[in-house]
Amino acid sequence: MKPTPKTFHVKSFGCQMNVYDGERMGELMAAQGLTATDDANAADLVVLNTCHIREKATEKVYSDIGRLRKHGRTPMIAVAGCVAQAEGAEIVRRAKVDVVVGPQSYHNLPDLVGKAVRGESALDTDMPAISKFGALPSRRKVSPSAFLTVQEGCDKFCTYCVVPYTRGAEVSRPFDAIVDEAKALVDAGARELTLLGQNVNAWDDAEGRGLHGLIAALDGIEGLARIRYTTSHPNDMREGLIRAHAEVGKLMPYLHLPVQSGSDRILKAMNRSHSRDSYLRLLDRVRAARPDIALSGDFIVGFPGETEADFEDTLTLIAQVGYAQAYSFKYSPRPGTPAAEMTDGFVPAEVMDERLQRLQAAIARDQAAFNAATAGRSCDVLIERTGKLPGQMLGKSPWLQSVHLITDAQVGDMVEVEIVRADPNSLAGIERIRAAA
Structure with a gap:
């Protein structure tokens, strides 16, 4: 038997959905009578809500576990999120943590903590279809800008990405459940809602309303001033959603639409299922609907086989689009993904570093220009x-x-x-x- 924890701390890594999940796990523990603390070193229970997108994510988990156990402390440790999903049994074996729970099962966290207190195995990496939302408590702490998950999982299977294996297939939450939660968030003080999903614009229901129909419904909520959504996939950018940027006043003029590369050859190797030209034509349609829209994107440099010419294609795409902001990363192989087996054409680390610096300089240039154009408005x-x-x-x-x-x-x-x-x-x-x- 272990002491029942009285205080807890949640540390979240990675994407905005992980932030949302971390908040919900905190609400779960608070509903059980535990008290939140900002100091991980003072908490009886520490939840490490992990991300598996980048290289060395697993090692960071073990490093954090080691730090938490310094000076003879023995807090209860729960590893949650995508690393837990991908490597759950290995984490239990190697680090001897108390609880391991995947991102589709974290609604079971209180029961798992109870099992750990009793000395029982507390590992849950099942991936049921969005049953967890019905088991979560009402939102307790709401900021003026709040996250609201509407969709999870991914069916795109980009060759570099681990998300389909850790978050599962694309699943949309029910329309009524989303609207009810949105109303509750606004009643609790939220004035802006950001709709979240791995491919948020893939959201749909049996009536075929699509994300634009959901946004139109949220637009009618009294007290809600702003609506945003992220992250989108170019292939799911429907005409109705593009029109919503022109027609829905509460939908903010901002679109995060990752392209990853400006080279058709690399896009094909990534299994991105869109081309450079189709992506640019899509942005033309978006800008025609909302001329003042700010565009954001994601870029990977050094994907296996990327040549200098491929990279130059990315730089010319960036110059053509003029992003208000963007995120950029060096390619890192994720175990179990097809790209991890692409050993031919490996890009040396020093080449990746140099390309990333050039890419980030181009992004910073365009971001500065976008911000400068805002002055005086x-x-x-x-x-x-x-x-x-x-x-x-x-x-x-x-x-x-x-x-x-x-x-x-x-x-x-x-x-x-x-x-x-x-x-x-x-x-x-x-x-x-x-x-x-």
């Missing part, structure tokens, strides 16, 4: 938290830029702001007219 800013200076508050523009200003507005207020300066990673503004809360 006025826009609504949703205040999300306090800043470091007296009277300073921080929030987001419609284009997902961080904005700081001196104001007596409170967290959750929407204020009209004139942007007076564009810095590399944020905007400075002055308040104009306070919008009604």
Whole structure:
């Protein structure tokens, strides 16, 4: 028998969906009477909510476990998320943790902790179809900007990606359940909702409403001011969703649409199922619907077989699109994916490093240009938290830029702001007219 934990700490790695899952696991433990603490070293139960997308993710888990057990401490440790799903039994064998739970089974976390207290095996990596949401408690802690998972899993099987194996097939949550949770979040204080999914624009239901139909329903919720969604796949960008960017006032002018490479040859090797040209034509349609939209993307450099010419194709695509922001990574093989077996054409680490630097410089150039173009404009800013200076508050523009200003507005207020300066990673503004809360 082990002592029943009284305090807990959740540490989440990786994507926004992991952040959402971490929040929900925290709510599960709070509903059991445990008290949250920000100090992992003081918690009786530490939940490591892991991500398996990048290289060395597993080793980071073991490193964290080692740090938690320093100085003779023996907290109860639960490993959750995608590393748990991929390597659950090995984690139990190697690290002797108390609980291992996959991302589709974390609603069972309280029961698993109970088993661990009793000295029983506490491993659950089953992948049922979205049953967990009905077992989760009501949301307890809600920020002005809240996440709402609407879809999970992926059927695309990009050759580099482990998500289909750790999150399972694409599954959409029921329409009514999403709308009910959205209303509850707004009632609890959320003014902006970000709809989450591995391929969020693949969301659909038996009535064929598609993500655009779901967004139209959420648009009618009184008190909700903003709607966002991420992450999208180019192949699921339907005409109705493109029109929604022109027709739904609450849908923010921001689209994260990963392309990964500008080379058709590499896109084919990645099994991305879209071409450079089809991606660019899709962006033309989006911009025709919403001319002021900010575009974001993901890029992988050094995919097996990538030549300098392939990489130059990526740079020219970036220059053609003009991203407001983007995320870039060096390729790292994930065990069990087809790309991990592509040993021919391996790109040396020093070449990857040099290409990543050039790519990130191009992205930074375009981000700075996008931010500079915002200077002198006025826009609504949703205040999300306090800043470091007296009277300073921080929030987001419609284009997902961080904005700081001196104001007596409170967290959750929407204020009209004139942007007076564009810095590399944020905007400075002055308040104009306070919008009604």
